Amino acid sequence: MARYIGKRLIYMLITLALIATFTFFLMKILPGSPIASADKLSPEQRAVVEARYGLDKPLPVQYFDYMLGLAQGDLGISINQFKGANVTDVIISRMGPSAQIGFQGMVLGTVIGVLLGMIAALRQNTWIDYSSTLVAIVGISIPSFVFASLLQYYFALQLEWFPVALWKDGFMSSVLPSIALAMFPLATAARFIRTEMIEVLGSDYITLARAKGASGSEIAFKHAFRNALIPLITVLGPMAVGILTGSLVVEQIFAIPGIGEQFVKSIMVSDFSVIMGTTIFFSVFLIVVILIVDILYGIIDPRIRLSGGKS
């Protein structure tokens, strides 16, 4: 196991280096200058400003400098969004709110999704089943920005239960954005758990358990649920991606000082070091989630071996 994780960690570093390289060159291919007043400056003046951020060097040198800095944990300085600010500081200052709504959204979505899926499976082809399927379909098909806008309009502006936007009222500010982010994991979990539970419930050992006189709830939780969890773990990765991409718009709609909204902005204004820093941050997050998912497989289902054939 330790060896497996060690190996995975090395792969992770390679993956990261590749992502950083691709992003770096893709970003440089993007037309557009990070200097906001570029249209006003003469070429000579622009060169002076570019020199301040090392943009005057040849591309390979810039790349080498960047990777060297990255290896030492230095993400560079923001060029135009927060002139001169350290990108690491920017990310750290923006991490908290994103992590909070992301985590709450993920937990809320998964828990409700699992419950919905289970109830739907246990009450197959009843109105309960149909409505839970409906929720799942709505959750998948309504884009999070539409859903976030609807939540904001009804629950904040009309009913005044929650703040309209801004990150000022502690937990209350995080409720609507978390719900908006929860829809995707909720829908995904509900669909997967329902399908899996129905399959498991039809299998021989459940029939046996029933024959032995186990109660309905015992069968549902003790026997069926655990087996139905495995496919759910498979989709944890995609769900995390969903939360990340959702956060890009949800944070903007609720004016939350998170990483997502600021990532979008950095691309719009070609703030190179911030684009790189944020991409790397997101990549690390996703790679770690994937690793955790792989490790969880082995714990939940011992039949899935992690470390090759021999042991």
Add this chain to the structure above:
Amino acid sequence: MKNSKLFWLLSLVLVLSAFLAACGGGGDSSSETSTEKETETEEGTTESGASGEPDAEQVLNLMESAEIPSMDSAIAEDSVAFNILNNVNEGLYRLNQENIAEPAIAEGEPTISEDGLTYTFKLRDAKWDNGEPVTAQDFVFSWQRAIDPATGSPYGPYMMAGTLKNADKIAAGDMDKAELGVKAVDEKTLEVTLERPTPYFLSLMSFGTFYPQNEKFVTEKGDAYASNSENLLSNGPFKLANWDGTGLTWSLEKNPEYWDAETVKLDTINVDVVKEPATAVNLYNSGEKDRAGLSGEFALQYADNEEVVKELEPTIFYLKFNQERNGEKTPLANVNIRKAIAMAFNKQDLVDVVLANGSLPANYLVPTEFTFDENNKDFREVNGNEMLAFNAEEAKKLWAQGLEEEGLTEVSLELLGGDTETAKAMDEYMKAQLEENLEGLTVKLKAVPFGVRLELDEKQDYEIQTSGWGPDYQDPMTFIDLFVTGSSHNHMGYSNEEFDKLIEQAKGELAQDAAGRWNAMAEAEKIMLEEDAAIAPIYQRGLMSLQKPYVHDIASHPFGGDYSYKWAYISGKE
């Protein structure tokens, strides 16, 4: 089976109704809630609110659409930073509510030498908010810092080159920054030497780049200077507070050390960055914010709302005609073809229907309500608003004539434009109008982000381009000299000797002759637009915002910082 079909139908209806309710009810129900709240508050107050007396609580709640990139006046280059700088700092001059530059840190008018090259300012007894006096040396330090290539200031060289003595050479690294034409004669006397007489020099002194900086403080803080509200000094009406350098929130607090603090009525301005226009409108309707900008669809939706305030910005949008692409002449090198296009689209319909934000149709380059001569007459009155105005019949004639001269029957032109909703809508309208009125013309639209458009412009790699320009100082020259031969904004192969000469005269021998200079610039504008159709003006931008009726006297400015809150107050909120 039957059951499940019914179920699908039901769910479809449910989802649709949720959307329809949300979209349809939008404007009405939100304004309902806001009026409800108003009635409630009105019941609770006495008459004092309505009589115009300032309320006891002087708090203004505003929104910005972007973060503050930097509060260093030498580094700032964006509207958010310049706006805050204008409210927390102050230069020799400040724009007043009528947009006339008035002495601020300067005490009274300066003495100007005969040749118009040397200005001597006396400074008033003003203080930084740490109690230190604002001295002439603070200006010298700040200006030298802004022109020093080591600082990498974008606006320093842009604003100073060609105006302040030796600025060009220092910016190019050929001379020491100590040679800049600014000297502290004594602690309270500042002597400025210009490269050439500059009639608009005093209004320039209200621009952020020319604000003073306290040398001791800046040096002490080093790289941390202006990185958050702790590392800043203020000498203006307000102090910046609660800004952590990267966050979406900050506030402006009244600065008790400001020399004119008794004029300032607001105690606190709370600002939050809200990038989503719909969220901004929701925050306004919920009563949390006192002012919200209206863009695109919201401008249409709220057009008749009585809380709408309209401002006319001195920003002009126009079509640039590229006469030479990749070394080859384009059909646009023909003046009749350019004129035909310039006259072939209905600008009134464009501003009424497509933009619907209070913009004005423009047949001119220098905006209206922007610059005035010594008798307060608008520059616009000289040439009027009829230069190559929309005239489909005339356009058709010129078009036919132009095609014949070029030996063409069909022309396909690329129209390069921005990728915002407004820009796309406008360019589609232009395409429809041009193709309808000019037979044999095909317009191909190319929508790209701002940075890309600049790059293509620089390479002169386009045919027609929608472009815009806002002023950097209060003088027609900030628009007119964009199009002289070889200007870094000219990337369209336009060159007219007569035009160039007029601009040169206005900048040189006529600099001290206000009327002659004014006429030269007007003549130049006429040549460029009417005779040459070098560009085709489209509209002057308007801005619509919602503003609570209890907010008074926010001054809006045509250049530099967009707003001044120095005179603003709250009355009738309680």
